[in-house]
Amino acid sequence: MDSSEILNALSTAFSVLFKGKNFVRLLGGLGVTIWIAALSVALSLVLGFLFGIVMNIKNRAVKVVCGIYLEFMRIMPQMVLLFLAYFGITHVFGISISGEAASIIVFTLWGTAEMGDLVRGALQSIPLHQYESGRAIGLTERQIFFYIIIPQTVKRLVPLSMNLITRMIKTTSLVVFVGVIEVVKIGQQIIEANRLTIPTASIAVYGLIFFMYFIVCWPLSLAADKIEKKQKM
Amino acid sequence: MALLKINNLVKSYKEAGGILKGVSLDVHKGEVIVILGPSGCGKSTLLRCINGLESIQGGEILLDGEVISNRKNDMHLIRQKIGMVFQSYDLFPNLTVLKNILLGPVKAQKRDKAEVTAQAEKLLERVGLLDRKDSYPRQLSGGQKQRVAIVRALCMNPEILLFDEVTAALDPEMVREVLDVMMDLAKEGRTMLIVTHQLEFARAVADRIVFIDEGVIVEEAKPEEFFTNPKTERAKKFLDAFKFEKRVTYAEMI
Numbered sequence: 001m002d003s004s005e006i007l008n009a010l011s012t013a014f015s016v017l018f019k020g021k022n023f024v025r026l027l028g029g030l031g032v033t034i035w036i037a038a039l040s041v042a043l044s045l046v047l048g049f050l051f052g053i054v055m056n057i058k059n060r061a062v063k064v065v066c067g068i069y070l071e072f073m074r075i076m077p078q079m080v081l082l083f084l085a086y087f088g089i090t091h092v093f094g095i096s097i098s099g100e101a102a103s104i105i106v107f108t109l110w111g112t113a114e115m116g117d118l119v120r121g122a123l124q125s126i127p128l129h130q131y132e133s134g135r136a137i138g139l140t141e142r143q144i145f146f147y148i149i150i151p152q153t154v155k156r157l158v159p160l161s162m163n164l165i166t167r168m169i170k171t172t173s174l175v176v177f178v179g180v181i182e183v184v185k186i187g188q189q190i191i192e193a194n195r196l197t198i199p200t201a202s203i204a205v206y207g208l209i210f211f212m213y214f215i216v217c218w219p220l221s222l223a224a225d226k227i228e229k230k231q232k233m
Numbered sequence: 234m235a236l237l238k239i240n241n242l243v244k245s246y247k248e249a250g251g252i253l254k255g256v257s258l259d260v261h262k263g264e265v266i267v268i269l270g271p272s273g274c275g276k277s278t279l280l281r282c283i284n285g286l287e288s289i290q291g292g293e294i295l296l297d298g299e300v301i302s303n304r305k306n307d308m309h310l311i312r313q314k315i316g317m318v319f320q321s322y323d324l325f326p327n328l329t330v331l332k333n334i335l336l337g338p339v340k341a342q343k344r345d346k347a348e349v350t351a352q353a354e355k356l357l358e359r360v361g362l363l364d365r366k367d368s369y370p371r372q373l374s375g376g377q378k379q380r381v382a383i384v385r386a387l388c389m390n391p392e393i394l395l396f397d398e399v400t401a402a403l404d405p406e407m408v409r410e411v412l413d414v415m416m417d418l419a420k421e422g423r424t425m426l427i428v429t430h431q432l433e434f435a436r437a438v439a440d441r442i443v444f445i446d447e448g449v450i451v452e453e454a455k456p457e458e459f460f461t462n463p464k465t466e467r468a469k470k471f472l473d474a475f476k477f478e479k480r481v482t483y484a485e486m487i
Binding site for chain 2: 127129130132133134135136137138139140143147148151152155
């Protein structure tokens with residue numbers, strides 16, 4: 001194949017994106033991805049913050065329970081968790097939940113565990129003398145927590161949680177396995193539909209999906225870097 | 234009556250054993266007491282016990298005749314009457330200089346913000362840092378941070394001020410600016426308890442020197458007396474550690 005043939009093949013491949021409503025459909029799929037990711041991330045940030053605070057409680061039983069939860073969420077592949085939620089809940093409780101709901105539950109449970117661990121680490125990194133100087137000016141433990149510890153924790157958390165959010169967005173591609181029609185699934189459908197006419201469609205479709213994920217995640221990475229650099233100054 | 238009264242204070246840890254083994258001390262209003270002693274003798278622990286940062290295992294501490302040691306739920310109210318400045322200039326990095334100072338008076342003492350701001354600005358001006366009131370701690374030098382920490386303690390209008398080796402972590406050139414502020418407060422008649430290794434400063438500022446070794450008060454004296462004519466061997470040895478005799482030069486030997 002010389003270069004003109006490659007160019008020809010590529011232009012045929014990419015023509016699939018402009019056939020019918022393919023591009024709009026892919027955008028719609030991206031919308032589903034973002035919607036699931038955004039809701040899971042939002043819930044994870046809130047619940048994870050609380051989980052992190054609970055993890056810092058100096059009580060053996062609490063520590064053990066939190067530890068088991070965290071390890072379980074980390075060790076289990078997200079796909080297994082998805083199957084567990086989607087099929088397991090249906091079988092055990094006899095209620096059928098949608099793929100979207102199962103996905104949001106799983107990603108929130110996972111995100112909460114990961115976020116909680118970040119919060120725990122950030123809380124523990126606040127030096128003891130910050131608490132002591134708070135006490136020395138007569139603040140109550142609660143006031144110390146809200147005016148001194150939480151703001152410093154949040155600041156340390158921003159770059160870390162950006163990375164987690166990016167990871168969560170990427171991992172949402174797994175929801176196809178529980179029947180959610182999101183961007184990767186729509187891409188597969190387009191490739192299938194054009195298998196005979198445009199057999200090279202996959203490069204164009206997956207190329208575009210790659211680009212879409214990139215556009216969503218890159219600003220977050222950039223922001224994380226920027227905030228981290230700014231904090232170091 | 235003494236403003237602060239410490240009766241037979243015992244502080245011990247399970248692992249480390251006894252730190253303070255029965256310390257009794259009266260501090261009168263307006264008095265400046267400098268606590269001296271070798272590292273690990275318990276002088277910092279004594280200050281931390283007074284401020285309730287450490288529980289005590291024996292004896293009692295009274296402020297204005299009220300027992301303040303081993304309080305449970307209202308220690309924060311007691312601490313509002315006791316100002317403390319630490320060695321590590323530990324301002325809150327998330328707040329500006331002014332907000333660092335306002336936090337205690339406004340949130341803990343529930344005082345009027347405008348009134349406290351006026352007081353804080355006056356105090357900042359006095360330590361030469363009014364122009365830095367909107368700076369963040371990371372933008373200040375060590376000496377400046379420590380001066381802000383002193384203002385933060387002062388703004389609570391405490392009855393007594395505790396200084397725990399406040400110049401120990403500073404660059405030598407910044408020690409002076411902090412000691413000057415403390416000297417100023419002493420002249421103003423504040424009640425102060427100072428732990429320091431700056432002997433010249435101790436001699437100049439103190440009404441009374443308390444020398445602690447191995448968890449007990451070994452000697453108590455007026456500064457002139459303590460530095461020129463210490464009564465105990467232990468104090469003599471301690472002071473000698475700071476003295477250097479001039480080296481006999483080679484030229485003088487021949």
